[in-house]
Amino acid sequence: MLEEVEALIEDFVQEVDAEAAKLYQSFAKGKMLRAKLVLKIAGKSKESIKLAAVIEMIHAASLLHDDVIDESDTRRGVDSINALYGDKTAIMLGDILYSKGFLELVSYEKEIAEAISDAVVQLSVGEMMDVTLSDSINYNADKYFEMIYKKTAVLIEATSKCSAILSQKESVAFALYGKNLGLAFQIIDDVLDITSSDEELGKPALADFKEGKTTLPFIYLFESLQNDDRKKLISLYKKELNVDNKLWIKTKMRESGAVFRCIELAKELGEEALEAIKNYKNSDLERIITQMIERDY
Ligand code: FPP
Ligand code: MG
Numbered sequence: 281m282l283e284e285v286e287a288l289i290e291d292f293v294q295e296v297d298a299e300a301a302k303l304y305q306s307f308a309k310g311k312m313l314r315a316k317l318v319l320k321i322a323g324k325s326k327e328s329i330k331l332a333a334v335i336e337m338i339h340a341a342s343l344l345h346d347d348v349i350d351e352s353d354t355r356r357g358v359d360s361i362n363a364l365y366g367d368k369t370a371i372m373l374g375d376i377l378y379s380k381g382f383l384e385l386v387s388y389e390k391e392i393a394e395a396i397s398d399a400v401v402q403l404s405v406g407e408m409m410d411v412t413l414s415d416s417i418n419y420n421a422d423k424y425f426e427m428i429y430k431k432t433a434v435l436i437e438a439t440s441k442c443s444a445i446l447s448q449k450e451s452v453a454f455a456l457y458g459k460n461l462g463l464a465f466q467i468i469d470d471v472l473d474i475t476s477s478d479e480e481l482g483k484p485a486l487a488d489f490k491e492g493k494t495t496l497p498f499i500y501l502f503e504s505l506q507n508d509d510r511k512k513l514i515s516l517y518k519k520e521l522n523v524d525n526k527l528w529i530k531t532k533m534r535e536s537g538a539v540f541r542c543i544e545l546a547k548e549l550g551e552e553a554l555e556a557i558k559n560y561k562n563s564d565l566e567r568i569i570t571q572m573i574e575r576d577y
Pocket of ligand 2: 346
């Protein structure tokens with residue numbers, strides 16, 4: 281079913297411009313979590329496949345722009361579009377993907393078109409928050425949660441909500457499922473930056489702190505460290521980390537329980553997500569939660 285979504289995206293981009301369609305071939309395809317959610321919640325129909333395509337196009341556009349903003353050379357284990365063809369091309373391909381996505385979105389009922397549009401506004405604010413928070417060390421977990429809610433969870437929340445609307449299910453319950461799934465997803469992503477290898481991640485590991493991002497495991501680690509260790513961690517902020525520094529951070533993350541605390545929180549959010557849709561007994565949606573928490577990349 282996901283192949284049909286991917287084929288429709290390719291058709292949509294081809295409709296706009298053949299050159300853009302060729303470029304899109306070099307964009308690394310991911311797990312298509314959002315498309316999977318649409319199809320598992322709304323079932324397979326012409327409308328659901330198109331909604332899945334629209335959301336994946338917007339998501340792809342946000343990643344193309346994000347790689348330019350983050351100056352990231354790799355995406356999903358291969359060269360990013362900005363690394364291959366430069367920043368301008370990556371931005372323009374992103375523009376084509378999201379504007380065509382919006383053009384297709386207007387064919388849906390107002391509640392759906394509005395929910396997705398509003399999510400993309402918040403997504404943009406979330407990215408801005410992420411960049412601003414990266415200016416200096418952030419010790420405030422609430423700011424982190426607000427940022428990841430906007431940057432990541434909002435679009436997954438809107439995806440679940442709109443899929444429920446499309447298939448006459450309870451939109452509030454599915455929105456809550458999506459919100460908690462999205463929050464847990466980003467927390468696990470931030471844990472994997474610390475616990476995984478470059479190969480597993482398909483991008484350099486332990487990159488967040490060097491890039492100025494004080495993710496939740498780092499906020500929890502700061503909370504638990506005493507004077508000297510705390511000073512040492514502050515001294516490593518935004519620095520290129522050598523092998524010893526990396527080992528020190530990984531060890532402290534484990535010993536302090538910071539990583540464990542994050543994983544426990546992600547599990548709780550996963551349980552809350554499933555609680556929200558318990559009336560629907562959907563084993564596919566249960567599996568999405570467990571796979572997301574247990575993944576190692
Ligand atoms: C990846 O986060 C980035 C996002 C989830 C959101 C990016 C949003 C924008 C650039 C706003 C613009 C939106 C559109 C539609 C053009 P990350 O950097 O933490 O993760 P990564 O390691 O996968 O890059
Ligand atoms: Mg990024």
